[in-house]
Amino acid sequence: MTVRTAWQAITRNPVHFLGSSWPWRSLGYLVSGVLTGAATGVVLFALVLGGAMLAIGLVGFGLLFAAGLSGVVVARLERWRLRLVDLDPAPDPHRAPDRPGARAWLAVRLREQQTWRELGYVAVSVLALWWLDLGVLVASFLLPAMAVIEIVVDPYLPWFGLVFLLLAIPVLLLVAAFPVTVWAGARAAFARSVLAPRELELGARLGEVSRSRARLVDAFEVERRRIERDLHDGAQQRLVALTIALGMARLDLVEGSPAALGVAEAHEQARLALAELRELIRGVHPQVLTDRGLAAATTEVASRSPLPVGVDIALPGRMPAAVEATAYFVVAEALANVAKHSGAGRAEVRGRLLGELLVVEVSDDGAGGAAPAAGSGLAGLADRAAAADGTLSVSSPIGGPTVITLEIPCPSG
Structure with missing residues (x-):
């Protein structure tokens, strides 16, 4: 020592x-x-x-x-x-x-x-x-x-x-x-x-840790956007061109021939690959979040949910990019957890800006009993919220309902 x-x-x-x-x-x-x-x-x-x-x-x-x-x-x-x-x-x-x-x-x-x-x-x-x-x-x-x-x-x-x-x-x-x-x-x-005093020194170190964590989050978000852009402008466009080319090739072949069947199979596989790539791009960073903000992106992810999801997000304007990204991915993961684990028949997403605090709630009418330690992905959501200097709380009594509340500081300046 x-x-x-x-x-x-x-x-x-x-x-x-x-x-x-x-x-x-x-x-x-x-x-x-x-x-x-x-x-x-x-x-x-x-x-x-x-x-x-x-x-x-x-x-x-x-x-x-x-x-x-x-x-x-x-x-x-x-x-x-x-x-x-x-x-x-x-x-x-x-x-x-x-x-x-x-x-x-x-x-x-x-x-x-x-x-x-x-x-x-x-x-x-x-x-x-x-x-x-x-x-x-x-x-x-x-x-x-x-x-x-x-x-x-x-x-x-x-x-x-x-x-x-x-x-x-x-x-x-x-x-x-x-x-x-x-x-x-x-x-x-x-x-x-x-x-x-040690409290000042510890406070300074904690502040530096927070700033370092914020820099890492920003760098990670920039990298996500770069990957999304490369996939959207590169691999997706090539798959679109391939799908079109295979579709045109099917028109020139005799229907039912071995060649036509092979091209049809290839065309279907290309179409499925394109659909999966688009889903992957949305998971990396949805373009609608960048273009239209949190409310529109949440509405889109709710429309893809296997159960009905009501969306009530009323914000005065666009939030900082890091705040919107954190809120979006928490909502997306929470809705995925609802569909997989809750047995709910309906979910609701509500968002409001209270002063300088963005509050987003995801609730469902499922069986309840959700806990971060139960392996339902809630611990990961809490970590994602903490990375943006926010907090995530879970209320899920046995028998429901389950309410996940995300709070993220959103300074006006």
Whole structure:
């Protein structure tokens, strides 16, 4: 397992720990903490004192405003220093750009909350943390420093005392590496909890996963359309031409002759292949969905169902292509499941746009008892809905009716 933090390093084999860079990194972290904490305290004291003395003027308000901004500046420095003892980057909400489609108000709220947390961290750092850093350093290196001073200032030190001190100094320095690293790890854990809370980091990662999933869905949809276009413009046209040619050839042959029978059989097979290809094209991506939208495409798939299907989809206009495609394929798969498993005599499809949420319901009067874990394809429908950031719910009590509800966000912007 790769060591990522000082906390993890201190739990490893002591020999490996002492031979690694972590004691030096921890020492650098604490020393820089003392320097930055003392410098920040001096600057803040000057700014606050100057602002209080000149509070009635613009200069005073400017100094107080600068003191407030110090939280952002110091926190940025602390996130940079954190890399000494924590290799995982600490996200900075002030620098993270708003992704397309992100909720801007949520990003602003997070930054406002983080600014107050940063101000609090600066106050704690100036009043306590850098003093604790200094105390740990002094306590850890006090004995080695005293041994060095004893060697330097005592000209009458006996030889055995000199040998003892020379042997004790490296041992004391090795021992000092442990409290220094322990406190550096604790200090870093506190800094991360305040300046880069895990929920923000997890939220950022979840957002990236969602965006990655959306990109995959878009790429998959583009590929589906390309396949549909190639089949429609290529293989289908060739089969149409072949069917016509075989039909013309039948007219030139004597009816009932072996050649006529063979051409007739070939003509029938070509016609069946053409019908199957057209069905395949509709399954890949129906052209009517691209040309006329969700309502028309749903009506077409309902007309091919073996049982009566009522369609009531009233939308104010065209939805985004990804939303229409997801809703169409969920409806198509749901109607196929109804025909295969429900024993229903009739099904209904209803769709409405409620605010910025597309809601599509597929219901039937079958026997009920449908469940995603029962192998009826509902789990796949739920996965398809989730890929579009939507949800799929199923209500199917024993005896029916079964209602499958799809909800997909459909932002107006």
